[in-house]
Amino acid sequence: MEAQVSTFSPQGMLMPPEDNTLLIVDDDKAFLQRLARAMEARGFDVEAAASVEEGLASLKRRPPAFAVVDMRLDDGNGIDVIATLKEVRPESRAVVLTGYGNIATAVSAVKIGAVDYLAKPADADDVYNALTASPNDKAPPPENPMSADRVRWEHIQRVYELCNRNVSETARRLNMHRRTLQRILAKRAPK
Incomplete structure (x- = not known):
């Protein structure tokens, strides 16, 4: 399988390559559906999964170029999905979402290959920006940080x-x- 190369816009944003497949794994079904619709509207070919098991099955069937994975899922840890994705498709870009943000889990996510780590509730713009940001860009400070x-x-x-x-x-x-x-x-x- 030949790797798809992403290009950068004049603003420095990473433009989705021809392979715009995106896997979203989250056990909050309402959030999963909203994010899937929003990312489809932004040009991604989305596949949604509500568990680690479904996510692993999906990425083995069709390894996506992008992934958005919740850290804590009912049947396990989202880090397992990202680790498997990186084995199957090393050039993929993954973002971890979590409601239980802390430094240790952020470090774990980045070590296995996640490009960003977002605290819930993250909106579709935050997710899109994290997936398509240039690797050299620093993340902007959050608009509404947790108290x-x-x-x-x-x-x-x-x-x-x-x-x-x-x-x-x-x-x-x-x-x-x-x-x-x-x-x-x-x-x-x-x-």
């Missing part, structure tokens, strides 16, 4: 999930009183 309270809440939720939803173990690892943690977990996510 400090939201970042704290996301971190607590991530540690809680990693501890298999065990409140006592999570409290111990976060060096926090168990009842304080229970009150935080009972509240909704801050804006």
Whole structure:
């Protein structure tokens, strides 16, 4: 299979090559459908998958030139999809989406070959810009970054999930009183 070469527009944006196949893997079905429609409107030939298993089957059937993959899926980790994609089609460009953003997972995603890492909710313009950006461009600062309270809440939720939803173990690892943690977990996510 011959690699398709992308070209750059006068503004420095990477123009999609003739092979504009895009795989989107996300277990949030409403978000998946909206993003798929939006990316089709931007000229991509989209295939959608709602799980790691569906994503792996799709990329083995037809390895895409581009991929957008959620980090946490019901049946596993989106990093597995990107790792397999990079084995099958090394020149592909992948973006990782996640609601549980932290530095360790961002580093893992980039190490396996993701070109960018976006926190949810990312809109179609953010995804398109990440997929088509020149490799030398620096990402612009986010328009609406998460508040400090939201970042704290996301971190607590991530540690809680990693501890298999065990409140006592999570409290111990976060060096926090168990009842304080229970009150935080009972509240909704801050804006």
